Amino acid sequence: MNLNLDVDLARRMTEPGDVDAALESAKAEYRRLAALGPDDGDWPVTGWFHCAEAACQLDLIKEKAAEIRQNAEVFVLVGVGGSNQAARAMIEAIQKPGGPRIVYAGNTLSACEVARVLQAIEGKSVYIDVIAKNFETLEPGSHYRVLRAAMEKRYSKEEMAKRVILTGTVGSRLEEIAKENGCTFLHFPLRVGGRYSAFTPVALLPLAVAGLDVDAYLEGGRAMEQLLAKTEGGIAAEYAAVRHALWLRGFRVEMLTAFEPRLFWAEQWWKQLFGESEGKDKKGMLPASMINSEDLHSMGQYMQDGLRILTETFLSVDDPGASVVIQPDPDFKDGFDYLDGMDFANINRAAEKATLHAHAAGGVPCVVLRLPRIDERTFGLVYYFFMVACALSGRLLGVNPFDQEGVEEYKRSMFAALGKGGVKGR
Numbered sequence: 001m002n003l004n005l006d007v008d009l010a011r012r013m014t015e016p017g018d019v020d021a022a023l024e025s026a027k028a029e030y031r032r033l034a035a036l037g038p039d040d041g042d043w044p045v046t047g048w049f050h051c052a053e054a055a056c057q058l059d060l061i062k063e064k065a066a067e068i069r070q071n072a073e074v075f076v077l078v079g080v081g082g083s084n085q086a087a088r089a090m091i092e093a094i095q096k097p098g099g100p101r102i103v104y105a106g107n108t109l110s111a112c113e114v115a116r117v118l119q120a121i122e123g124k125s126v127y128i129d130v131i132a133k134n135f136e137t138l139e140p141g142s143h144y145r146v147l148r149a150a151m152e153k154r155y156s157k158e159e160m161a162k163r164v165i166l167t168g169t170v171g172s173r174l175e176e177i178a179k180e181n182g183c184t185f186l187h188f189p190l191r192v193g194g195r196y197s198a199f200t201p202v203a204l205l206p207l208a209v210a211g212l213d214v215d216a217y218l219e220g221g222r223a224m225e226q227l228l229a230k231t232e233g234g235i236a237a238e239y240a241a242v243r244h245a246l247w248l249r250g251f252r253v254e255m256l257t258a259f260e261p262r263l264f265w266a267e268q269w270w271k272q273l274f275g276e277s278e279g280k281d282k283k284g285m286l287p288a289s290m291i292n293s294e295d296l297h298s299m300g301q302y303m304q305d306g307l308r309i310l311t312e313t314f315l316s317v318d319d320p321g322a323s324v325v326i327q328p329d330p331d332f333k334d335g336f337d338y339l340d341g342m343d344f345a346n347i348n349r350a351a352e353k354a355t356l357h358a359h360a361a362g363g364v365p366c367v368v369l370r371l372p373r374i375d376e377r378t379f380g381l382v383y384y385f386f387m388v389a390c391a392l393s394g395r396l397l398g399v400n401p402f403d404q405e406g407v408e409e410y411k412r413s414m415f416a417a418l419g420k421g422g423v424k425g426r
């Protein structure tokens with residue numbers, strides 16, 4: 001089973017010829033991306049393009065994950081942005097039983113949240129995975145400090161070595177720390193940027209700890225890689241082309257809409273991918289997200305009738321994975337008898353179709369990406385699809401989809417305010 005992309009409703013709202021022209025350019029960009037090697041070109045960060053290259057240290061990851069699942073009550077995933085989003089989105093969406101409680105840290109500077117993490121590990125058998133590409137980011141660095149201090153009160157040096165996993169780039173300070181302390185060191189490949197790290201050890205260890213089927217996930221990624229390779233970017237190029245044609249017509253926001261609340265974190269991942277990759281040089285569609293039907297009662301009004309700068313991409317799931325039938329209740333006159341015998345799976349589907357038609361009729365260009373179900377393999381398909389689409393879309397826009405200079409700006413001011421050595425205040 002594969003993904004299915006339907007762009008017809010959106011294409012109708014583009015200028016004639018724009019999608020075809022953009023598609024030709026997207027395919028050319030795909031060929032260029034596919035031809036880049038480690039030492040080629042101006043993008044040294046395209047190591048994610050081949051899933052097999054990205055997914056290193058698999059045996060070590062599986063072995064360590066089995067140990068963690070056996071020994072840990074709490075597993076703390078320390079990382080921010082690209083260093084935690086892909087794993088979190090899958091863990092929260094799929095939710096397999098068993099294994100340790102997973103706590104997310106290193107993604108905030110809120111004292112209250114840090115205190116909650118410390119509370120969560122108190123008296124519990126704990127393992128942590130500190131993920132940081134260059135190990136300069138404040139959030140993971142500061143959380144590692146406090147977690148280390150809390151754990152050192154309870155664990156010997158040998159136990160600490162077993163319970164702390166460090167994930168960073170070869171040659172980084174984090175690797176040195178791993179060596180100095182005998183910790184397991186996982187590779188954050190140098191040629192992969194944070195938000196493109198979904199198939200690397202950055203995501204693979206947490207997924208395995210959560211009991212997710214890492215092989216099925218990687219198989220999904222490889223299947224999409226092969227499909228796109230056979231079709232010069234195929235549906236990823238098509239999606240990039242349509243959104244570019246819409247951009248040219250003045251559409252400035254893309255709403256990613258899902259009717260499965262468990263896709264909330266997947267939408268967060270998508271927002272980070274597109275926002276950080278495309279929001280440059282005063283360009284780029286603003287990525288936004290909705291979880292329906294709840295958000296139909298808030299953002300639904302704007303989608304239907306607000307400023308017409310919005311496009312909408314529906315993440316539609318064929319098999320919701322559950323069935324709940326509403327039983328008739330003839331003695332209770334509540335006015336909902338029309339629902340007798342209906343399954344929530346079908347009610348939700350009806351709401352989704354109705355929303356699609358209403359928004360399209362209201363002047364929103366709508367794209368539908370159909371997922372067979374929510375499982376590991378599907379996430380592999382979806383992540384690879386969106387990463388390629390994002391890279392192509394960024395190129396059509398004329399920006400570098402692999403850097404994030406804008407993020408550095410606030411960091412400079414913040415580091416200066418916090419008195420970090422070598423950074424001058426302004």
Ligand code: PA5
Nearest residue numbers: 081082083132133134137194195
């Ligand atoms: O996509 C990116 O590059 C960023 O979102 C990074 O993942 C994020 O800033 C965290 O960086 P690091 O892993 O270096 O702490």
